[in-house]
Amino acid sequence: MITMSNRTEILNRIEKISGSLEQYSSKSEELRRLPDEIVQILKQTGLFTMKLSADLGGLDTDIVTYMDAIEELSRIDGSIGWNTMIGNSAIGRPGSFLEKSAIDVIFKNQEIPLAASVPSPSGKAVPTDGGYILSGTWSYASGISQSVWVSGGFTIENEPPRIACMLATALEIHDNWQVMGLKGTGSCSYTANELFVPKNFTFELNNQIPLRGGPMNYLGRPGFVTMDHAAVCLGIAKRSLETITEMSKTKLRGYNSDLLPVSDRGYFKKDLGLSKIKLSAARALVKESHLKGWEYAEQGIVPPPLIQSEMRTSGVYASEIAEEITHMAFKYGGGEAIYLNNNLQKYYRDACACAQHMMSNQSSYENYANFILDVEDADPMGVKSK
Structure with a gap:
């Protein structure tokens, strides 16, 4: 039987912030991203960490509670729900699959950074000493403007595709999110140009066995x-x-x-x-x-x-x-x-x-x-x- 240990707490948090989210959501379409006020509310209430391992400070919730939470946030505003679910996967998956040496850097001082992710292997990499030289352009990086870390899939000749975790400041972000729907998600493209990525900041795209975290990661x-x-x-x-x-x-x-x-x-x-x-x-x-x-x-x-x-x-x-x-x-x-x-x-x-x-x-x-x-x-x- 499914265990829902933090269901009430999570849904109560959403209920308490719903009025504020409604208030600021009208700014999203004009900004073409979530307003800073909404990002901070979601971060402070831990709603970007529902897929993150409890070992790293995440809520590590069950699947039913998670779906109900994202549905309710999307009922308030589609772009809010979309960015929240992308943010959860973007920090949750690296948190479960990266080696501890990379985890210690990304989650230094026990802080949980905001993240964006495009798993599609749009980049190409060449192996080098200690890692890869990575180049490529990835599309639809929802929430990238608010993110500290960004993940992107890439291919290597004669090796399985991998995902790289990169600092947003090392990337060129393209202001190209002019669209007809989900306008407030800020899903811009980004480019890495011959960027060195240490191997321990990457993991196999199709790896199914996590190093940490609850059932969500399986x-x-x-x-x-x-x-x-x-x-x-x-x-x-x-x-x-x-x-x-x-x-x-x-x-x-x-x-x-x-x-x-x-x-x-x-x-x-x-x-x-x-x-x-x-x-x-x-x-x-x-x-x-x-x-x-x-x-x-x-x-x-x-x-x-x-x-x-x-x-x-x-x-x-x-x-x-x-x-x-x-x-x-x-x-x-x-x-x-x-x-x-x-x-x-x-x-x-x-x-x-x-x-x-x-x-x-x-x-x-x-x-x-x-x-x-x-x-x-x-x-x-x-x-x-x-």
């Missing part, structure tokens, strides 16, 4: 991150439904004497009821699939590929349902919804942006079907074995 890849994307999407969709439900009671649509509140119209009632059920079903599916993986992780076992594929596919489904629900809410919002001061358009934009992520790619259904069909070398990420 979820493997993609299991370690699939819950994040699902939770963000569910939170955005939930807020969208709440907003259109209230708005429908006073918003009139029709012509002349035919004016009626949207809430009185049969089409709307059908779509609202169906959307509520779809959202609940998607949430239940995500939790069911991830709890299967958690049963293995609690025993110090990485979930098998079939379970990994179920976890990823459930997250993709949640993303699609969120996109559908936010579009429904936007549609019934009518002309008012196209104005930038109406959040229905923002929820829809954010959900669309979430759905564009690699982890939300529909190819996951094909990969999952390969397991159902007993296809040789089926893989959750569609990776072909050599």
Whole structure:
């Protein structure tokens, strides 16, 4: 049975700061990153450390509490939820997989730094004495402007791909986050140009066995991150439904004497009821699939590929349902919804942006079907074995 030792504490922290997060969140889109006030609130409440080993001062929470926390933060604001989940993975994974000599530097004086991460192996490295000379450009480094450390995946000839942990000050950050959704995440690109990275500040990208930390760190890849994307999407969709439900009671649509509140119209009632059920079903599916993986992780076992594929596919489904629900809410919002001061358009934009992520790619259904069909070398990420 799953242990939820700090669930109440974490959810209470979010409840206490929700008003302040709401207050400052309106600045995110203009800044194209989280306001400093929000970053400090999240840092002070420890919400960037839910995936970090307790040995390093992290909350090291359980999977259900984590998903519920990210969903609630995303209900407050999609960019807040997104940056929080990226920040958790970006510090949690190095904290569990790096050698102690690197840990002592990154977490010096028992401080927990903020971090960003792009695991995709976009860099190329050449081995050298004591490490690697690394060059490359990585995209979508959410929260990089607030980060002290940045991780990036890279390849080396005739070796497995690795992840490098680098100081943000050693990188060139590109101010190129001009986008239509999740505008407040500050997901800029960055470049390393022949940067020396000590080998102890790297670890294998596909390493599944952590050196420290709780069950979260045994979820493997993609299991370690699939819950994040699902939770963000569910939170955005939930807020969208709440907003259109209230708005429908006073918003009139029709012509002349035919004016009626949207809430009185049969089409709307059908779509609202169906959307509520779809959202609940998607949430239940995500939790069911991830709890299967958690049963293995609690025993110090990485979930098998079939379970990994179920976890990823459930997250993709949640993303699609969120996109559908936010579009429904936007549609019934009518002309008012196209104005930038109406959040229905923002929820829809954010959900669309979430759905564009690699982890939300529909190819996951094909990969999952390969397991159902007993296809040789089926893989959750569609990776072909050599």
